[in-house]
Amino acid sequence: MNTGLVLTLIAFVFVAFAxxxxxxPPSIACGTSIVFLWISGVVTEQEVFANFVSSNIIxxxxxxxxxxxxxxxxxxxxxxxxxxxxRGNSVPLVLLVGMIIPFFLCQFIGGVTSMITVLPLLIALxxxxxxxxxxxxxxxxxxAQAGLLALPIGGGAVQYLLTNQIAENVGAPGEMGFWDLxxxxxxxxxxxxxxxxxxxxxxxxxxxxxxxxxxxNRPDVLKKSELPRWKEAAxxxxxxxxxxxxxxxxxxxxxxxxxxxxxxxxxxxLGILDEKEMFRSINWSLIFMMGFMLxxxxxxxxxxxxxxxxxxxxxxxxxxxxxVVCGIVFLICAALTQVMDNSALINIFSPIIYIACxxxxxxxxxxxxxxxxxxxxxxxxPLASPSALMAYNLGGYSLKEMMKFSVPLVLxxxxxxxIWIPIYFTL
Numbered sequence: 042m043n044t045g046l047v048l049t050l051i052a053f054v055f056v057a058f059a060x061x062x063x064x065x066p067p068s069i070a071c072g073t074s075i076v077f078l079w080i081s082g083v084v085t086e087q088e089v090f091a092n093f094v095s096s097n098i099i100x101x102x103x104x105x106x107x108x109x110x111x112x113x114x115x116x117x118x119x120x121x122x123x124x125x126x127x128r129g130n131s132v133p134l135v136l137l138v139g140m141i142i143p144f145f146l147c148q149f150i151g152g153v154t155s156m157i158t159v160l161p162l163l164i165a166l167x168x169x170x171x172x173x174x175x176x177x178x179x180x181x182x183x184x185a186q187a188g189l190l191a192l193p194i195g196g197g198a199v200q201y202l203l204t205n206q207i208a209e210n211v212g213a214p215g216e217m218g219f220w221d222l223x224x225x226x227x228x229x230x231x232x233x234x235x236x237x238x239x240x241x242x243x244x245x246x247x248x249x250x251x252x253x254x255x256x257x258n259r260p261d262v263l264k265k266s267e268l269p270r271w272k273e274a275a276x277x278x279x280x281x282x283x284x285x286x287x288x289x290x291x292x293x294x295x296x297x298x299x300x301x302x303x304x305x306x307x308x309x310x311l312g313i314l315d316e317k318e319m320f321r322s323i324n325w326s327l328i329f330m331m332g333f334m335l336x337x338x339x340x341x342x343x344x345x346x347x348x349x350x351x352x353x354x355x356x357x358x359x360x361x362x363x364x365v366v367c368g369i370v371f372l373i374c375a376a377l378t379q380v381m382d383n384s385a386l387i388n389i390f391s392p393i394i395y396i397a398c399x400x401x402x403x404x405x406x407x408x409x410x411x412x413x414x415x416x417x418x419x420x421x422x423p424l425a426s427p428s429a430l431m432a433y434n435l436g437g438y439s440l441k442e443m444m445k446f447s448v449p450l451v452l453x454x455x456x457x458x459x460i461w462i463p464i465y466f467t468l
Contacts, residue, residue, distance in 0.1 A: 045083045049346035052078050056337060057389050067385075068326040071333035075340070084340050092210075092335040093328075096298040097202035101331070102323055103301025104198050104283070109322030110308040111280045114273045115266040132172055133238045139163045139177050140184030140234050148194050152185040152428040160435070164250070173247035175436045179420075179446055180237050182432035186420045187230045189383075190413070192223055194284060203331055204391065204409060210338040213395040215406055219288050225410040225462045226417070229454040233418075236453055244446045250435055268313065276313050279304050338392040358401040363463040366403065367411035370394070371455055374415040379425045383416035407466045414458045421447040 052074035059070030078084045092098060139159065146155035160181055164174045190197045204217050266273050283304035287297045308314050314322065340346070357369050370390075378386055390412055398405035419425035421444050423433040433443060 045344040046346050048081050049340045049344040068330040075333045075336045078340050088339050093332045097206040099298040100301045101199050103305040105323050106305035110276045110313040114276050136180050136238050139181045143185035144188035147185050147188040155185050174250050176245050178436040179432050182428045185428045207338050207391050211342040211395045226414045228461045229457040232453050232457045233450045272313050358397040368459040371411045371415040378416045378419040379421050383419050386416050407462045410462050418451045418454050
């Protein structure tokens with residue numbers, strides 16, 4: 042075992058520990074490990090910083106600016122206002138709207154913030170039609186969690202770009218399509234929502250709320266836009282236009298980095314954002330974490346550490362049956378994500394899965410999609426995600442009540458995803 046391999050394994054274990062425990066900020070943990078490998082001569086200066094000027098990172102930065110411009114409009118107010126139209130005495134309709142609104146809101150704001158935004162409206166509506174508020178709180182958490190990274194905008198676009206960059210860094214063949222992560226997850230998500238609406242809500246207790254403190258002093262993300270109408274319209278056009286152009290960028294022969302950079306600059310040139318707002322809109326800690334994490338995938342590939350770890354998984358990937366491999370990966374990671382951060386699991390396992398699939402001559406794309414789908418069913422315990430913890434406290438649920446409702450949802454998502462994802466990549 043050579044020195045570079047040992048040092049890379051040490052760095053990788055440190056990053057994994059830091060990401061899973063939250064003891065060290067992700068960007069600092071990844072940066073520390075890469076600087077350690079740089080000093081040790083495992084990676085070169087060019088390999089350390091190459092990802093910061095990659096097209097994927099440029100696209101991420103550009104779209105962060107575009108999303109910030111979009112959030113200056115009244116879009117969140119319009120989306121959340123839709124829930125007020127769900128008046129009547131239909132419990133399934135209230136539940137459906139209560140899941141769909143957080144699902145879309147968390148494309149732009151976090152899962153917890155989307156819940157804080159929508160729950161006062163949901164609770165008021167529940168009281169109006171005479172149902173217990175505890176029947177709507179946990180379904181709202183499911184909608185918020187299912188919506189994270191679901192669409193190729195915001196965090197979902199970042200995840201799509203990061204996935205392709207990891208594949209490039211480890212030399213994996215094939216490239217994830219713009220809509221692949223979304224389309225492979227959607228059937229499982231829809232099945233979960235249908236189950237909640239028809240059966241799942243009957244498994245929830247019916248009583249008053251536990252603690253409503255989380256809803257006090259909530260951020261006013263639903264305020265009306267102060268932009269002139271033409272600027273608000275321009276923000277919508279830039280956002281939708283950039284997404285549409287990126288979707289057909291290959292056909293047009295235009296790079297996505299050019300599209301996102303031009304869109305970001307347009308937002309500033311038209312006065313939707315000023316210069317300071319543009320720079321504040323960029324999540325620099327996320328950019329540095331991703332840049333260094335991608336350098337870690339390069340180190341895993343160059344040193345042979347990735348092959349060593351992937352070789353230990355040979356018993357799973359050596360089966361070479363995509364349905365079986367996807368099933369095992371989904372179930373293992375679905376269990377892990379109930380007590381660990383889902384983004385950390387995705388970032389840690391992705392390069393290993395790519396390398397293991399190359400070793401066993403199977404396509405990595407369906408397995409990567411199974412990994413990502415499994416890591417977003419984290420709602421069976423208060424430790425699963427911040428939105429699950431908020432629902433647990435607000436609804437006053439016991440762990441038994443929470444699991445009685447959510448375990449069937451995980452199993453439904455698992456069955457649908459394990460069958461659908463391999464089929465999707467054969468179509």
